[in-house]
Amino acid sequence: MPAWSCGVRPTTISPSVTASHTRPFRVGLLGHGTVGGAFERLLEERADAIAGVVGRRPEICGVLTRSRGDFGEILERSDLVVELIGGTDPALEYALRCLRSGKHLVTANKQLLSRHGEELFEAAGESGAQLRYEAAVAGVVPAIRVIGESLAGAHIERVHGIVNGTTNFILTAMERTGASYEEALSEAQALGYAEADPTEDVTGKDAAAKMAILARLAFGTPVHLDEVPCEGIESITAEDIAYAKELGLSLKLIGSAERRADGLSVQVYPAFLYGGHPLAAVNGSFNAVTIESPAITEITLSGPGAGGSQTASAVLGDVVSAMIPPSYNPPPAEPQPLVSDVESAFYLHVEVADRPGVLAQVAEILGLQGVSIKSVVQKGIGEDARLAMVMHAVLESRFRAAVDLIERLDFVRAPPRVIHVIEEVFE
């Protein structure tokens, strides 16, 4: 663990530490599909900033695809190998050769880990190489790091996860629109959230592989994919969802790993959640994992499921961690100006005399300052009226200037009330 990973994480590069004089950190890349390509681009884009953080610049020293590259030569040249081939043949052979030769391995391969984890862990243990696989589970959600590191000292009782974005997209669509399973699946396929052959996802197999990996990590027991019973979502009906809605329940494909008196239970099944459950609000193609332990109660981690750039980012996080030497002198922080007048959306509440033209005058002042109104609620109360409005984002100083003018209007009965509004991340 780096002395400084938690203290200094400069994303601005200090020229003194771009480390152009130190040897680059050489990354061999196996596989160059969507994720491989995204990883290569992201690494190049972030190489200088990473050099600023860890003192060495990462660079791709070789790429293996079906038609080019030689694994042996790439391994020879690499400090670390990123495996993005998928499947187990030839990924398993390459992974074992890499770890046995003492080179670090970062992989996004859930098949490899859930079928051959023990072999890989053993090989890494013997050579002292690092094996990192954050990207194999739950996309960008850092479940592996949080379970393996933040909670390394904790007694974990249960891990519940929505670890497949395709099925969560389908179930969310069914819940929102009342669509049948078939209709929602077609929509997911049309939008690129489901494959032409969705079997792996909708049968729960994909989620089962991820739960095998999480259970292995959380409970320190070997779990093979074939030992995880799974039930998919193919037979869920619109009617199930409609009835359950009346009972205050929403449906998710849940991966569950938990301690029981007589051992461990690791399963995947569709399940209804009550509204108060932290996973109940996880919608669309998002993934999330809830970890329960007596000391912490629970932690929930959520974010987009696997997409090319998300997976690439998780892989890069693992690469950077593997690069960091046990202790190093960090660069000093780079001062940046702190600004306080920034764009924001706002809520404005004004008490006014209830007479014609009031809203028009308020709106005119806002308009003159470049403030645009998104929604308004107006209510008469006796001789007064209340205007509650939400504005589109605008520079705070301009909005405050408008409010100062509004406050001076003779029909305004009390100081206007202003509160920030944060827009949805995806609108």
Place this chain on the structure above:
Amino acid sequence: MPAWSCGVRPTTISPSVTASHTRPFRVGLLGHGTVGGAFERLLEERADAIAGVVGRRPEICGVLTRSRGDFGEILERSDLVVELIGGTDPALEYALRCLRSGKHLVTANKQLLSRHGEELFEAAGESGAQLRYEAAVAGVVPAIRVIGESLAGAHIERVHGIVNGTTNFILTAMERTGASYEEALSEAQALGYAEADPTEDVTGKDAAAKMAILARLAFGTPVHLDEVPCEGIESITAEDIAYAKELGLSLKLIGSAERRADGLSVQVYPAFLYGGHPLAAVNGSFNAVTIESPAITEITLSGPGAGGSQTASAVLGDVVSAMIPPSYNPPPAEPQPLVSDVESAFYLHVEVADRPGVLAQVAEILGLQGVSIKSVVQKGIGEDARLAMVMHAVLESRFRAAVDLIERLDFVRAPPRVIHVIEEVFE
């Protein structure tokens, strides 16, 4: 970074690695209030399991309180110091002496970090000691580790957080019950979610300190607490919240740190969030942090705000990370039996002929198998009726046995449908 932290996290101890022959890892503890006491208990409880993971057994080698212990002697004896005194005097002096002597420091002290971070980072950098402070921000939510490590290679654009549990409890209560600020504050005080003097929390000062720490880490720029403008929740009215509800908005005290064209903006203010925002569903005393970066879109981390055992757990996670040598041979995983017949709540949907006594017979069969009904929806459709029920938790085999019997009833028109139900974590 340990070779194995991500691969092997046994919580069961293998006798070969309890490492009774290796020297214990000595932890000096400064401060013995609620968190200090909880940390000491947790460490003792988990010491053997941690020895199984990292090969050394942690133990408390000295405790400093106002009335007992000598800092110099404790420092001398310690491999790592845990600082839980709070405030800056004498915590700053102790922290600097610790780091300058090359001993690792784990602290939960947001004042120390947000006022004197640069001095501390410099001292740690010079000696190569580790400075870890997960517990200083957002309770058990692992924001520091995820920003500092998982996203070490990412370009972070924005960090939004609900980092004060007291204010979130108050705002949630106002939203749910229509209470005034004063009423909700009294309730929070009565339930132990707010201090007798709630100033630090309700003015946003506490959140500002945490945002200064997060901004420093996310953007690599020094941010002092005094540079973070903050607005509290004292003047929020029940009316604001009621109007906003009509506009689809919910109110949170938001800490915001983001890149702007001309520098950084770090602020704390109450803000309305649209329903789709990942922080909108974070209620009660929970904390949450959303991190946005182009490559990942966003990650949201949520969990209980600071309580004694939660903070202690975050401190212990840091201690374990600091203990782990750069590379070590992990113990093999311990096999545990995988069980598949476990307790669960269930949803049951049955199509029946609409005639008297049907529900009674179904309920009787369930009762004979020990299955207890939590809620029922019954609807007539023509000559048929549909029963949709949710059961309390029961061993799956018993529930399935009941369903088999129900299926054989002559008035049942179609195979019953069964789906798992996951109960709320806190009911």
